[in-house]
Amino acid sequence: MSDDYGADSIQVLEGLEAVRKRPGMYLGDPHDGSALHHCIWEVVDNAVDEHLAGYNPTIEVNVEKDGSITVIDHGRGIPVSQHEEGVSAAEVIMTKLHAGGKFDNEAYKVAGGLHGVGVSAVNAVSEYLEMIIHRDGKEWYQKYARGVPEGRLDSIADSEKTGTIIRFKPDLTIFSDVIEFDFDQINTRLRRTAFLNAGLEIIVRDLRADEEVIIEHKYDGGLKEYVGWMNDKKEVLHEDPLHILGSKEGDKGEVHVEVSLQWTGAYTENIHCFTNIIHNSDGGTHLSGLKSALTRTINSYAQSRKLLKNVNSLSGEDIREGISAVVSIKHPDPSFNAQTKAKLVTSEVAGIVESVVNDKLGEFFEENPAFAKIIIEKAVLSSKAREAARKARDLTRRKGVLEGGGLPGKLADCQSRDPSECEIYIVEGDSAGGSAKTGRDRRTQAILPLRGKILNVERQQRNIAKVFQNQEIQTMIRALGAGVGNPPEDEEEEQENKDEGLFNTDKLRYDKIILMTDADVDGAHIRTLILTFLWRFMKPAIMQGHVYVAQPPLYQITRGRKSHYVYTDEERDVIIEELRGESENAKINIQRYKGLGEMNPEQLWETTMDPAVRTLLQVTVEDASEADRLFEILMGEDVAERRSFIEKNALEVTNLDV
Numbered sequence: 001m002s003d004d005y006g007a008d009s010i011q012v013l014e015g016l017e018a019v020r021k022r023p024g025m026y027l028g029d030p031h032d033g034s035a036l037h038h039c040i041w042e043v044v045d046n047a048v049d050e051h052l053a054g055y056n057p058t059i060e061v062n063v064e065k066d067g068s069i070t071v072i073d074h075g076r077g078i079p080v081s082q083h084e085e086g087v088s089a090a091e092v093i094m095t096k097l098h099a100g101g102k103f104d105n106e107a108y109k110v111a112g113g114l115h116g117v118g119v120s121a122v123n124a125v126s127e128y129l130e131m132i133i134h135r136d137g138k139e140w141y142q143k144y145a146r147g148v149p150e151g152r153l154d155s156i157a158d159s160e161k162t163g164t165i166i167r168f169k170p171d172l173t174i175f176s177d178v179i180e181f182d183f184d185q186i187n188t189r190l191r192r193t194a195f196l197n198a199g200l201e202i203i204v205r206d207l208r209a210d211e212e213v214i215i216e217h218k219y220d221g222g223l224k225e226y227v228g229w230m231n232d233k234k235e236v237l238h239e240d241p242l243h244i245l246g247s248k249e250g251d252k253g254e255v256h257v258e259v260s261l262q263w264t265g266a267y268t269e270n271i272h273c274f275t276n277i278i279h280n281s282d283g284g285t286h287l288s289g290l291k292s293a294l295t296r297t298i299n300s301y302a303q304s305r306k307l308l309k310n311v312n313s314l315s316g317e318d319i320r321e322g323i324s325a326v327v328s329i330k331h332p333d334p335s336f337n338a339q340t341k342a343k344l345v346t347s348e349v350a351g352i353v354e355s356v357v358n359d360k361l362g363e364f365f366e367e368n369p370a371f372a373k374i375i376i377e378k379a380v381l382s383s384k385a386r387e388a389a390r391k392a393r394d395l396t397r398r399k400g401v402l403e404g405g406g407l408p409g410k411l412a413d414c415q416s417r418d419p420s421e422c423e424i425y426i427v428e429g430d431s432a433g434g435s436a437k438t439g440r441d442r443r444t445q446a447i448l449p450l451r452g453k454i455l456n457v458e459r460q461q462r463n464i465a466k467v468f469q470n471q472e473i474q475t476m477i478r479a480l481g482a483g484v485g486n487p488p489e490d491e492e493e494e495q496e497n498k499d500e501g502l503f504n505t506d507k508l509r510y511d512k513i514i515l516m517t518d519a520d521v522d523g524a525h526i527r528t529l530i531l532t533f534l535w536r537f538m539k540p541a542i543m544q545g546h547v548y549v550a551q552p553p554l555y556q557i558t559r560g561r562k563s564h565y566v567y568t569d570e571e572r573d574v575i576i577e578e579l580r581g582e583s584e585n586a587k588i589n590i591q592r593y594k595g596l597g598e599m600n601p602e603q604l605w606e607t608t609m610d611p612a613v614r615t616l617l618q619v620t621v622e623d624a625s626e627a628d629r630l631f632e633i634l635m636g637e638d639v640a641e642r643r644s645f646i647e648k649n650a651l652e653v654t655n656l657d658v
């Protein structure tokens with residue numbers, strides 16, 4: 001039926017065009033690198049499915065010199081049979097949106113494929129895509145340009161192997177701003193994939209640099225190794241992570257539960273959740289199930305053994321203090337709150353996870369009373385510290401009111417009272433503060449100078465009263481006007497933890513909180529200390545994008561009456577080259593700004609504060625638990641390690657167009 005074929009191929013072209021026109025709908029943001037990297041995940045997910053189906057021991061991912069990506073798997077190979085009217089099944093999979101559905105019945109379950117866009121979306125946004133399939137005794141080849149096949153699927157050689165090689169180069173007319181693959185991001189994600197699929201070997205190569213980078217991931221211990229890795233920089237309270245495996249019949253079929261957990265001496269909890277290998281950054285019913293099980297099992301054990309002393313019962317937060325855990329469930333038909341799959345909402349999962357964990361944890365405690373005692377003692381300590389913190393916070397708040405309205409004397413406030421147009425610059429040192437006060441737009445820009453280093457709150461988790469006594473911290477809390485203390489993260493905690501004037505972004509007096517520190521290591525350290533405080537006590541300000549880092553220039557380069565401000569060393573070299581090019585023996589003056597204080601008010605305004613020309617970096621957090629881990633390393637004991645770490649990765653800060 002050639003008519004059908006014609007209609008079909010028109011549909012295919014329309015489908016590909018839809019993806020190219022609105023990549024955001026299919027692959028995520030095409031500007032910030034998420035769609036670009038999603039292309040890799042999409043192809044890899046298919047290869048992981050082959051592993052899940054029991055066929056694929058190894059996946060290789062190469063970042064190639066020309067900016068393309070090669071994904072090699074050793075699965076069954078994409079089916080090559082004739083599908084309809086001379087078109088192979090492989091071509092259908094590569095060109096039809098959601099074609100997966102036709103093939104994915106029974107054994108074949110798409111791992112991430114619940115994203116559902118399939119490799120055809122990747123094909124559509126690729127300048128070229130080459131596909132090599134080993135299957136049915138042959139090697140097959142086909143190439144596409146922007147999703148359109150350049151020829152038919154041909155057999156080019158005999159082959160005894162099976163598997164698929166896909167090489168694609170993203171079409172850079174579709175992506176912008178971030179158009180280069182970030183090897184760290186790729187490696188981190190694939191490491192996680194390897195942890196979640198015990199035994200699967202994933203080899204990642206960066207072939208772009210002269211020195212090739214090759215990293216192999218293979219974790220036979222799966223989640224248990226994952227948790228061990230999460231804790232490798234921490235003091236752990238028991239040597240081996242617990243590992244819990246179980247399954248229960250749900251409404252749509254068997255639900256598998258896998259949990260691994262380990263308590264550490266840290267003061268935060270760090271729990272990652274997955275459904276069918278997809279990360280759920282906002283948790284959901286599996287997380288609630290795990291939390292309920294922990295609270296219930298540990299309280300009932302502690303009560304029955306009379307381990308609670310002066311505490312009535314332990315709150316969930318106290319019990320989870322210092323815990324690192326991963327919960328991964330497999331469900332035949334999960335539902336999520338949104339397209340992004342951030343939160344699992346399938347309600348039966350809560351009860352299933354809770355009962356699996358209850359059973360195993362109860363058993364484990366009975367068999368290891370010494371271990372149970374350590375965990376419970378830590379939770380009791382946490383409960384007492386939390387109570388003390390509550391009192392200290394109350395005191396700070398009341399003091400603020402008693403001292404008359406609460407705005408600190410050091411704050412040079414702005415005139416506007418409309419938070420949406422107001423900004424506060426938190427500035428390192430009084431002298432830079434002075435320049436900033438003179439140079440600013442006083443209608444909308446407030447200046448808060450901080451003197452010296454603020455307290456490292458990461459080291460004060462057992463003595464939170466000290467945090468609230470710190471002058472610089474009190475000053476910040478009062479200037480921002482939005483309270484302090486992170487609100488509960490879900491409804492369950494909400495009940496345990498009544499609202500007590502905790503931090504609330506609705507009350508923020510400024511839309512932008514801008515950290516302006518010197519462009520040196522000390523400046524970076526101060527910035528990190530402030531960010532750590534904001535993260536631990538005002539997290540929503542960061543999560544909702546209110547926090548920014550100012551970018552002061554590193555150099556001023558002057559030739560004659562012309563002067564340039566320069567923000568990076570590379571930029572400096574380019575400008576110098578340019579000026580030399582204009583005239584050989586011109587005198588070029590290079591001034592290095594060691595600190596903000598060296599700039600006069602006009603310079604500070606021109607280079608760093610004027611909204612029309614400045615560059616601000618918005619502090620963004622891809623994943624809250626990753627950020628927790630980061631701050632722990634960052635603020636940990638090893639000063640030298642920390643310094644170099646801060647220099648390199650203080651936080652994921654992404655460039656913002658202002």
Ligand code: 0RA
Binds near residue numbers: 164
């Ligand atoms: C459809 C059906 C089958 C496998 C695949 C697609 C498949 C897709 C990709 C993408 C990259 N690597 C892949 N490997 C396999 C099942 C094939 C069968 O039943 O033999």
